[in-house]
Amino acid sequence: MSRRFRDDPDLVYLVRDYDAVYRRGSAGGSRVIRGHLRTVREAVSDVFEANPEVADRPPQALPVCAHLPRALHAGTRGPMADMSHSLLRVADRLHWEYGYERVPRGLTEKYGYCEVVGPRGPVLADDLVLGLVLFAPSTTYPQHHHADIEESYVAISGAWSENDAAVYAPGSLILNVAAHDHRITTGFSEPTLLAYAWVGPAERLRDPAMRFSPRRR
Template sequence: MRDRLTWEYGYDKMPKALARRYAYCEVLGPKGPVPADDLILGFVLFAPKTTYPQHSHKGISESYISIAGSWSENDAAVFAPGSLILNDDGHEHRITTGDRDPCLLAYAWTGAPEALSGPMTFSRPGTLRR
């Protein structure tokens, strides 16, 4: 399976401050090596001192499990490896990583196939939608 995984860096249009500060790897889903229409499983890797802008996902419920590094969602708390976060459809959130170490998260998205297959786009400066 490892030979079939690819790491993606960014989107077509994104803030310059975010470029090359994170990468994601879809394992299962519409674009992953294991096909699925209503579920996406993957990993996202953030560099230290990275802020992923405030965003939401229309028609998608999202969960993260911390694998390594520390991070915060909406500055509410600092999450360590083993933490689980759930974001309901449309929930606005922002991710900020710690100052010293990279942060690796496993993610799962559930939703209708048309919501999961759409591209990630910033609908206005600082706001991301899928």
């Protein structure tokens, strides 16, 4: 017998926490970011309206998951406390993966991501992906981009930088428009846990063709 989204309170509360971030968070005066927040909110509302099936993907851990308890504990003491507490309820159900056919040497121990809402579930959706990215301390996530996918990150715990432009703390949001090259680095002493949202064409979200960008000479 299939389960529906609204029959799973732990997932419902977690997705509501995502919705709260994109509903109550500031756009910082940016019309572009404001539009992205609205798009994500509307897609989340569609998920609640559709009440999709919950896909029972088997839990899967990666080496970086050894840092997840620390990241969630730190998150419960910051502005993303509600989401961190909700994640603690589902942490043993998450399916962590790399997303790349070839992962750079050294990154296999320091990186992983999982979907919460999206084509790969557990909450099935075609036009939205909500997920998590976990980095170990002192990680460099190489330059990459996502064709046709608009992406935002919200920091749950840890300090991180994108393209060496600024340091982002828990609660901060950054938007990457489609095809924007970006590189992520993380702090030396603590893991970094990011929530992310992807919006774009359904066929691209099903097969994002994740690739690292060629190094610039």
